[in-house]
Amino acid sequence: MKILTNWLRAYLPPLPVDDAQLAEDLTLRGIAVEGIYDLGTGNGSLYEMDITTNRVDAMNHYGIAREAAAIYGVALLPLNTELPKHSPSAKDFSVKIEAEDACGRFTARVLRNITIGDSRDWFPGAEVDTYFKLLEQKKISNAVDATNFAWLAMGQPTHAFDLDKIEGGIIVRRARKGEKLKTLDGIERTLDPEDLVVADHAKPLALAGVMGGWDTMITPDTKNVLVEAAWFEPMAVRRTARRHGLHTDASHRFERGADFAAAPVASAIVSGILLANGGFIEGDLVDVRVPAMEARTAARKPVALALSEVRRILGTTIDKDGITAATVENVLTALGCSLAAQGAHDAAWQVTLPSWRLDIEREIDLIEEVARVYGYNRFANTLPAFGGGVTALPWAQAESAVRDTLRAAGFHEAIASTFCSAAEAALTAPQPGQSVPLGNPLSEEAGMLRPSLVPGMLSMIAGNLHRDVSDVRLFELGTVFSGTTEKVDERPALAFGAVGSLPQQSPLHPARLIEFHDLKGVVEQLLARFQTRAVYFDRFPPEAGLMPAWLHPYRAARVTAEGATVGWFGQLHPAEAAARKLKDPVLVGELYVDRLYKLPLRKPAAREISRFQPVRRDFSLILDESLTWEVIDQTLAALQIPELVEWRVREVFRDKRIGARDYSLLLGVTFQASDRTLREEELQSFHAQVVAAVGKTGARLRT
């Protein structure tokens, strides 16, 4: 919004400040001047202003002048509403408000013998030409410019009709079903029975408070004019404007509450300007009011205000005296309130509210006005008293354990879009069909609430590879959504993805591509942060239909902890990789961390470390392809030899020379006792037990 300081100052006695200081003083009181432009000698400045939506009253020159008057404690000059004497009319122009719930006031003034023409500076206080030039406001005709002038001066929308096109009189009513109206923008509109219209006795003339009609608009041939200045109910205007996709200056103001008392004033300003080019007024101003609406606006009940309440809410000031009864009285009076003292013990008032400040309704609104005009920065910086200890979220520690583990494993944290496409949702939803669409998505690719973090992870991985970043390690902790459009469930989830070489790259050591077991190690480390007795990795034959469709059916695993599925990970399904043009194998996984967070974090505990020499033995085994490590692992566990303290795969080796369906596995075992050095006979016995047990699985000892 643009404001001329010359115009604004015309409503005030000389101010003791220049335009820059005025701008700062206004800004500190919430009437924000965003930019100041010098218009040259004698022309003052132009302010670019940003007024908050609650202060429609200050979106015009007079409204801002009122704020300045309050700040500097000077008297605001009244608007000039003087008009030439009107000639009598045989009969008052007929105005009827039928829609009393939507129109509170309608004034109509008949001007005859008007000459439509160019605008100029008509008289002091009506410098249309000068002000419009400085504002770069296009001049159209004296009739249109007059309504624009009143709008810019005081923020009251008005409308000028070609009186000769009006049949009978004015009726403010709801539209009739199927009625049509061509509005000023040239669009022929079919009206809704909820639309509020200004009509004559035959037809709708204008969308009330939104836009005038084409057929009754002022033309160069117009001789007689009807000036409308009205008060329309905010919701009625808002609904009408919304239905027709219109947002005009007038609708903006009426939607936020216009000044009930302003209609006759604006009517006088418009009429005065039009009459400066000739013509005369016929009859009295016709002014129809709805008492119930007046009681809600211009004639509201006073609001009680107590100084003690002002102080309870606002607190301590820098100035010793702080906010006194005089402060309250001065500020509110300058803003247009009238205060009647009330109460003997404490300073208290009954405050009558100004008609232009519909945003002020309650005691707290008055307290805000006092603080605002007094100056926010004149309040002290104090701190509240201690209010009790801090409680942590139940999963806070678990979440940071997950974050720390992944970061230590070399994964960067990422944040992806909350949305995905319908196809991605169908591919990754843990429960088929349980995905929630948006009603007004940003794009088709973002049409669904993500049921999984996997789509976002894949698109971030693809983004990196397409930018020629070949080593990617990412994780995301975020919310996933399931359910229906009736009830949406949210759960926290963790996704991780990796592609490229192992991070231990060095010119001295060969790099290798990251593979399934690297990621499995990360998952194991993650789960090791929690107190779990049973962590289990398994997979299902493809026909079981349990494996997520985005995973390679033979290179992926389900993770279970304490019997519950906590997630899936593995290599991205080659078909999905191809669809995304990803050449290197992509490893990706998702954990349902809400299930993990139910487990307690593992508490470290120290155990006695044996002082006695451990003995290590290696067994070179030949196994059939179908014999998995898990079988060997469980067999050794089942031996339950306390001195068998560790066993692990030291190497897996495949070679045609071993056999087409066979592979070799180097098993390393460690024997150690906590209380003695193991004797040779004992070791021999353990050795024999291991060989026998492994033999039972079908593994052969290599010789």
Added chain:
Amino acid sequence: MTNEPIPNLVAFDEAALDQAFAALERQARDGASALSSPEAVEAFRLQWLGRKQGLLKDVSDRWLKAASPAAKKPVGERFKVLKALVETLLDAALGAGPSDAALAAEAIDITLPGTRRLTGAEHPITRTLNEIVSVFAALGYSIGVGPEVETDFYNFECMNFPPGHPARDTQDTLVVAGQERRAQRDRLLLRTHTSPVQMRTMEQQPPPVRIVIPGKVHRNDAQDATHSPIFHQVEGLCVDTNITFSDLKGTLDHAMKALFGSSVKTRFFPSFFPFTEPSADVQISCIFCGGKGCRKCKHSGWIELLGCGMVDPAVFAFAAEKQPAYDPKKISGFAFGMGVERIAMMKYGISEIGQFYAGDMRFLSQFA
């Protein structure tokens, strides 16, 4: 190797002691002169200094302990000298070690880059969120959280945005499909701010309340350099008896100093939010130019950083439906909110908001 046990001393007079210790010294020197390999040095060390069977331990056990109180001192002095000699001989033997030529053959190029293990980076948003949250935790604020999909009631109505109110226009909302048939307040949408958690917390808990609410929010905004449909907020709420506007000022002034440095100044401007009254925008003195004016602060010396205000009594009235203790005549409170992306962009010199959500390794690595 086992040592010949040393003989017991028969006399403790000076001459006898000198003779006995001189013999040991000779033995040590002779032994040390013959050392030619690291293994031999180690054997020598064990022979003399071995904790169980070393000769010096033997001397200590047999001579020093057996000495009469009067002889303890002369024996002790000579023992110390012997021990120092053995240690010196050992040091010299160790120092000899392999030849320089042998060592030179093992040279490496120490100018090759070190082998680094990748350390994962904290996301700059997480990092900034944590910084903000910990500043308020130190002031006694617990963390509050709530759902990202909210009802119209929690996102708007109870935050004093009545249905049809123009203030709703300022927050373009992404909505869940198929809500048209439902009552307005039950309609599901993506929360446009973290404010709903204020109400959810107050419904659960009578005053006093001090919470800080970090979270992801969404708006139906087109993406540009500084706007994104996805962003994060930290919101705070403090409710108690006697909470004042000056407490709000002091709290935020303290928090901004804690976040941006103790020389930062704050100033407060009247603003408008439906859920607070009085409402304020807070500016901090420019952290780049210290308030002198620069490009980053558009030459104003100030940067706008957060919105805040005293909790509107209408919001308390909604809370009082479930927790009658939220009587606006008896309690009061303040709320504040800030955009995390904006703060992170400022702190780390990030120019495109979209970088936060792209998962670009090159961008994220900078925060490791």
